[in-house]
Amino acid sequence: MVPFTILTAPACPLGLENVDTDQLIPARFMQTPRAQGYGGFLLHDLRRTESGSMRVEFVLNDPRYAAAAVMIARNNFGCGSSREAAVYVLADAGFRCVLAPGFGDIFTSNAIQNGLLPARVAACDIESLLHDPSVLAGAPITIDLMEQSVSSGDKTFAFDLRADFRQRLLNGWDTVDMTRSYAKDIEAFLVRDLAARPWRDPVR
Amino acid sequence: MGANPQTIIDKLWDAHVIATRDDGDCLLWVDRHFVHEGSHHGFGQVRERSAMIARPDLTFGTADHYVATRRGAIQDQDCVRMVRQLTQNCAEHGIVCFGDGDPSQGIAHVVAPELGLTLPGLLIVCGDSHTSTHGALGAYAFGIGASEVAHVLMTQCVWQSRPRRMRVRIDGTTGPGVGAKDIAMALIAKYGTGYAQGCAIEYTGAVVRALSVEGRLTLCNLSIESGSRLGLVAPDDKTIAYLRRAPYAPQGEAFARAAQDWLALASDDDAHFDHEISLDAAEIAPIVTWGVSPEQAAPIDSHVPDPARLSDPAKAEAWRDALEYMGLQAGQKISDIRIDRAFIGSCTNSRIEDLRAAAAILKDRKSRVPGLVSPGSRLVQQQAEGEGLDRIFIAAGFEWGGPGCSMCVGMNGDVVPAGERCASTTNRNFKGRQGKGSRTHLMSPSMVAAAAVAGRLCDVRELMRESV
Numbered sequence: 001m002v003p004f005t006i007l008t009a010p011a012c013p014l015g016l017e018n019v020d021t022d023q024l025i026p027a028r029f030m031q032t033p034r035a036q037g038y039g040g041f042l043l044h045d046l047r048r049t050e051s052g053s054m055r056v057e058f059v060l061n062d063p064r065y066a067a068a069a070v071m072i073a074r075n076n077f078g079c080g081s082s083r084e085a086a087v088y089v090l091a092d093a094g095f096r097c098v099l100a101p102g103f104g105d106i107f108t109s110n111a112i113q114n115g116l117l118p119a120r121v122a123a124c125d126i127e128s129l130l131h132d133p134s135v136l137a138g139a140p141i142t143i144d145l146m147e148q149s150v151s152s153g154d155k156t157f158a159f160d161l162r163a164d165f166r167q168r169l170l171n172g173w174d175t176v177d178m179t180r181s182y183a184k185d186i187e188a189f190l191v192r193d194l195a196a197r198p199w200r201d202p203v204r
Numbered sequence: 205m206g207a208n209p210q211t212i213i214d215k216l217w218d219a220h221v222i223a224t225r226d227d228g229d230c231l232l233w234v235d236r237h238f239v240h241e242g243s244h245h246g247f248g249q250v251r252e253r254s255a256m257i258a259r260p261d262l263t264f265g266t267a268d269h270y271v272a273t274r275r276g277a278i279q280d281q282d283c284v285r286m287v288r289q290l291t292q293n294c295a296e297h298g299i300v301c302f303g304d305g306d307p308s309q310g311i312a313h314v315v316a317p318e319l320g321l322t323l324p325g326l327l328i329v330c331g332d333s334h335t336s337t338h339g340a341l342g343a344y345a346f347g348i349g350a351s352e353v354a355h356v357l358m359t360q361c362v363w364q365s366r367p368r369r370m371r372v373r374i375d376g377t378t379g380p381g382v383g384a385k386d387i388a389m390a391l392i393a394k395y396g397t398g399y400a401q402g403c404a405i406e407y408t409g410a411v412v413r414a415l416s417v418e419g420r421l422t423l424c425n426l427s428i429e430s431g432s433r434l435g436l437v438a439p440d441d442k443t444i445a446y447l448r449r450a451p452y453a454p455q456g457e458a459f460a461r462a463a464q465d466w467l468a469l470a471s472d473d474d475a476h477f478d479h480e481i482s483l484d485a486a487e488i489a490p491i492v493t494w495g496v497s498p499e500q501a502a503p504i505d506s507h508v509p510d511p512a513r514l515s516d517p518a519k520a521e522a523w524r525d526a527l528e529y530m531g532l533q534a535g536q537k538i539s540d541i542r543i544d545r546a547f548i549g550s551c552t553n554s555r556i557e558d559l560r561a562a563a564a565i566l567k568d569r570k571s572r573v574p575g576l577v578s579p580g581s582r583l584v585q586q587q588a589e590g591e592g593l594d595r596i597f598i599a600a601g602f603e604w605g606g607p608g609c610s611m612c613v614g615m616n617g618d619v620v621p622a623g624e625r626c627a628s629t630t631n632r633n634f635k636g637r638q639g640k641g642s643r644t645h646l647m648s649p650s651m652v653a654a655a656a657v658a659g660r661l662c663d664v665r666e667l668m669r670e671s672v
């Protein structure tokens with residue numbers, strides 16, 4: 001995984017609340033193998049009309065945000081189903097960070113697994129970003145993971161992220177390799193746990 | 205009590221910690237891992253690394269999301285392929301799979317509890333957010349994403365950080381026509397879809413104790429809709445009775461020992477919770493959603509709320525948008541909303557009790573709209589047929605389907621056509637959830653039955669009075 005340190009890019013002021021993962025990618029696209037790329041499915045039904053043409057008035061289709069790598073949303077972003085495809089659509093469409101006051105729990109861990117930063121920004125600061133003329137004009141903002149800050153022009157806001165998630169993004173760690181380094185602890189656990197919970201394994 | 209009183213959440217957590225990293229992240233042992241058709245991304249990642257499955261004996265497959273649930277429906281080839289792919293992935297890795305046609309097949313969250321694969325004190329994961337359901341038996345159960353599925357397949361472990369602990373207390377007595385679904389929806393309507401973000405919930409109080417295991421499964425199922433990854437209920441005598449003789453549960457002496465351990469999992473009397481909220485059951489009326497988020501819900505005997513009354517402009521905008529999508533007017537009587545179809549099923553409400561509740565309303569009545577019943581598992585289906593419930597549904601004009609996720613998510617082709625309005629026992633009323641352009645009203649099984657009979661959203665208590 002590519003480590004995440006500093007990102008400077010335009011931000012898409014999506015501004016919606018409760019963007020559930022069914023909106024991020026409708027279920028009907030989820031059979032697609034990942035190799036084909038998921039970017040085109042991002043917010044598909046909001047982005048397109050019935051006939052499949054782009055809705056010009058939808059913010060994601062605004063040419064000012066064509067190079068956006070940051071999404072700004074209101075509360076409870078990524079709530080709903082656990083589909084990791086909701087992160088694939090963002091990552092494959094070039095997004096590396098979402099700013100919102102709160103996120104669905106599973107969405108957050110899925111984002112981390114894929115190097116996408118789910119940064120929790122206070123609701124009032126989100127409002128300020130969503131009304132910032134330079135953000136709206138498509139000027140780049142900077143996300144600094146070391147400093148845990150978002151800056152636009154001369155304004156800087158703090159963001160929240162769990163310490164372990166921050167470490168993982170900064171280092172670009174592979175979790176499977178990390179877990180394998182705990183093989184001895186796992187073995188020891190299994191021995192002491194069997195004494196404590198002799199009923200833990202399924203009966204056949 | 206000991207010097208260090210603990211909540212059930214702490215007890216379950218501590219029992220699974222293998223190692224703790226400096227940043228607080230813990231490596232946890234996974235006792236059961238359920239896979240379904242959607243787990244193909246996870247299997248794909250395992251294949252990319254040419255890795256082995258760590259513990260196929262603790263992994264179980266079940267076909268649910270893409271399985272055909274309507275007799276004679278022409279199956280989309282992509283769906284057939286998804287179901288076959290699951291069976292193949294499981295066979296290749298030596299994983300027991302309740303595939304299409306298996307006598308135990310059904311929705312993972314219905315099948316695992318009834319088979320005793322779900323037990324108190326276990327840590328359970330599945331690549332599906334409604335894994336919170338299994339908490340009803342006192343398990344620590346949560347949904348994970350595809351990369352985590354791959355990680356669990358390869359290591360049988362999962363990295364997590366300790367959640368904050370929340371106690372949700374529901375006291376009092378519920379009125380007629382009010383069940384587990386109404387309680388869960390009333391909580392979300394009152395506190396919002398994000399109220400338990402970052403928390404694990406323990407549901408307690410007289411009402412929770414009084415719920416059957418089936419009711420608790422419904423309650424815990426909807427935990428994810430409150431922003432929490434998991435919600436659970438401490439095991440009690442009902443839990444023990446439910447699991448006795450379940451095929452995968454311990455048997456005989458071993459069961460007795462296990463039952464003793466399970467009962468000891470309950471939170472200690474003076475254990476500390478980070479947050480506490482409560483709800484008085486007497487306040488709860490049968491409830492339905494009117495919008496596109498589970499929190500956009502109101503009692504059946506009320507009116508569609510007016511966004512103009514809200515002081516928060518963002519929320520008002522969200523409400524207006526919801527009303528437009530749903531084709532509703534502010535101030536309209538909820539019981540005047542006409543419906544086009546009805547669905548009874550999903551991991552929220554497809555267990556035997558749910559089917560009985562709906563059948564009790566439909567008996568000797570006719571549905572005014574097309575309806576589909578999809579029992580949660582083959583076992584539920586069999587039991588319902590044994591009790592003659594299928595005949596009641598069919599006589600009322602419902603279609604009696606097979607088990608699977610069906611119209612909950614529409615992945616198998618059972619969709620609500622665009623613009624149509626469905627009274628549904630499912631868990632998500634998101635835009636397009638039941639099919640592109642579909643309009644979903646969430647409610648309990650008996651309320652769906654009542655709506656079907658009336659052809660509009662309807663207070664089940666009126667029909668209950670008529671039946672007496």
Ligand code: SF4
Binds near residue numbers: 268334552613631
């Ligand atoms: S029934 Fe619905 S909510 Fe439950 S697992 Fe299936 S798709 Fe998900």
